[in-house]
Amino acid sequence: MITTINIFLSILGIYFLIGFLFGLYFLFKGATKIDPLMQNTKKKVRILLFPGVMATWPFLIMKLFKSKTV
Secondary structure: OHHHHHHHHHHHHHHHHHHHHHHHHHHHHHHHHHOHHHHHOOHHHHHHHHHHHHHOHHHHHHHHHHOOOO
8 A cells, every 4th residue: 555655645746846846947938839928927927826736737738839929
């Protein structure tokens, strides 16, 4: 049982580590590719969006790759 818990927590940790790294990139560079209005947002707003980006990074990465805006 402890092995199962350790595996689950390791997978969860890797998920959020990837989410953390992707969130940093996305909020300061990638978000403007999806939504051009993000260029004018303040850093405080981006920091508030950070936990949501960390949790939903698989959906946002797919949306980022599908975006046509340069």
